[in-house]
Amino acid sequence: MADINADWSADSNDAIHISLVTPSVGGTTSIHTFNPKFTYSIFGDEESIFGYQGLKINLKYNASDMRPGLQITYNKKFKAVGDIEPTDLKAVLEPFLPKTAFEKSSVFESNISAIPADWHPPGELFRTIEIGGETFEIWKGNLSDPFVQQTIKRIQILVPFFIEGGTLLDLDESEDDLGRWTVFFLYQKKQSTATFFEKSSSYIFTGFSTVYRYYMYTPTTPPQSPNGDKIAPEFTLPVDGVSFDTLPCRSRISQFMILPPFQSGGKGSIFYNAIFDYLYDDPYTREITVEDPNEAFDDLRDINDFARLRKDARFQQLKLNSGLKIKPKGPAPTKLFDTKAYEEIRAQMKIAPRQFARVHEMYLLSLIPQSVKQAPLHEDEEETSKKSLPPPNKEDEHIYHLWQLLVKQRLYRHNKDALAQLDRGERIDKLNETLMGVEVDYGRLIETVNERSEKQKAIEIGKGKGILNGEWKEGSCRRRRRGRCLGALEFTDDIKECFKMYSRFCIQMNEGGNEEKGEWMNGNVNRRDERDERG
Structure with missing residues (x-):
């Protein structure tokens, strides 16, 4: 049986070829x-197709309207x-x-x-x-x-093809529910001189993103009925005569995809920023969130939110x-900054609480001199020497300790239940370890934003060519990513798995790490999962 499988099995990732054609x-x-x-998600965990030799599954897409044509040989x-029996390919793909x-x-x-x-393209031209x-064009x-x-x-088959854990949208819902989805398409517009091509569209599909609008309950103060009129305790959406489009909402970016041939030159960043701009200008959107982003989309989001803020x-x-003052013993200070102004600005910028907290921490870290912070790790050297840096002063060291305390407090709140199962000494050790990982990860992102900013400045003064607006490529900065487990406690509720992840992180740091080149910017959200990011 093993010989049969070997002779008649094909790797489904290799057998499928996706083409944009004209x-x-x-x-x-x-x-x-x-x-x-x-x-x-289509051919099973082994990603294998049984029953064919020399199998080729050619999925052609018309480059403009994305009409698909399937050829199997x-x-x-x-x-x-x-x-x-051999795999029934038509039944699987239907x-x-x-x-x-x-x-x-x-x-x-x-x-x-x-x-x-x-x-x-469908819809209206946005940008x-x-x-x-x-x-x-978007x-x-x-x-x-x-x-x-x-x-x-x-294009829905592209979701499981390029978004890990990606799920399809339910297109059989009511018109009111479908109306909550906003879809953005990214197209390249070609100026062709070919005689035959002039008869066809000049648009080439590049990527897309979907955004879902959730009703956002906003409690009123004072009460809704100061005159004492009785208010019905319950109501059901949609309310007759009230459009969902005019209600306050939390807009969540769902699927976000840039096709592999176009994953360079900052297209993902520009696409993300355009979507953010649209939602920011929407008077009914109170908060912009992303659900279940993958690691690369986390980076893209962090970098662009930090550059914006x-x-x-x-x-x-x-x-x-x-x-x-931080006392050696006793309760730690809690009011580390103006929390009232912080929350007002967060609400004005429409960024989710946990994401805003992370970007705020990143910004504060960027203000601290390198001579005070832990030495960054680079791919060509284990540690950057501090000998060439000016000596740290006590004020900078004090600010750095306050920053560490701020991050620890957030990490502790986010993982309180898991950490409560550990002894006090273990809690301190794990928070310190996770803090180190968060700082290294923030440093990598800060350096990427700084490099991008310097390149943009060089272009603006005529020392470069092309437009670099929003450009980012994973791995572009010297400090390469060593795994998203950098902030282990921050990314999972299973504390044991956190510790394993952090151990792997340390091993990767010692061995040089492993990195995927290219700008992977695909992320997916299952709309039915209504967890928010309140951390």
Whole structure:
């Protein structure tokens, strides 16, 4: 049986080829071809397809409207023996693709050739951007729009392909529920001179993101009925005569994807910032959140939120109270900064509490001289020498200790139940270890933002070329990432797993770590999971 599996099994990640194509004389021309990153949610945990030799699954997408066409070829197919049968590829893929994807190749080619030259993406044009001499457009629509919904149906298989744990949207919900979804499409707009290509659309699909609006309850003070009128204790949405679009909401970024061929040049950062700008300007959005982001999206979000906030004059005033004293024994000080101003600015910036706290900590750390902080780790040396730095003064050291206390307090609150199971000495040790990891991770992100800022300044004064607005590539800074377990207690509620993660982090630090190149910016959220980020 093992020999049969070896001879007749194919790696599903390698067997599937995704192509963006345009119509051409005699068929199609491929612009980009790439493989999926994950297929376990479709073909099982082993990501293996049984029953074929020389298997190729070609999923072609018309580069503009993303109409799919599926072609399956193989050299040999396994003949069923009892219960052992080859994988029914059509049956497996049908839940993830529209019926039109299974039509003959000639029908697919004919349909995409018929698309008019003036075709444009669904929804309305939200923003036009120039990136490195290329033009990109962001289009915005609502999932209740049939054309937006059609595009989502066509591309939904890309969610499990490129977002770990990604789930499909439920498109069979009511129109009111679908109306809560805002969809953003990122397109490259080409200026082509080819005679045949002029007859087809000049748009090339680059990525997309979805945002869901949750009703956000805002308690009133004083009570809603000062005249004593009785108020019904319960009501059900939607309320007759009241549109959900006019109610206060928490807007959550759901799926966020940039296709592999376009994951460079800062497109993900620019796309994220455009979505943030839209939600920030929306008068009904009270808070912008992201649910279940992966590690790379965490980085992208942290970097861009930090770059945004540190330029805000109000945010810059949220500094630590240097007048506080830390006693060797007794309760630790709690009012480390102006909490009232802090909360007012957080609400104005519409950033979720935990994310705002992390960016605030990052900003405060960036103000502390390097001579005081722990030495950063670099890929070409174990530790940066402090001999060339000016000696630390007592005031800077005091601010640094206040910063450490601030982070420890947040980490403790976030993991209170898990830490309560440990002895006092163990709690202190684990908090100190996690604090070190958080500081290293913050330092990496701060350095990335600083490098990006310096490059942008060089461009603005004519020392560089191209547009670097929002540019970020994972691994661009010298301080490479050594694993997201850097803040172990912060990222899981299982304290034992935290300690294991931190041990692996230390091993990675000693061995040089492992890093995936490229700008992976895919993140997914299951809308049904309504956990918030109140940390």
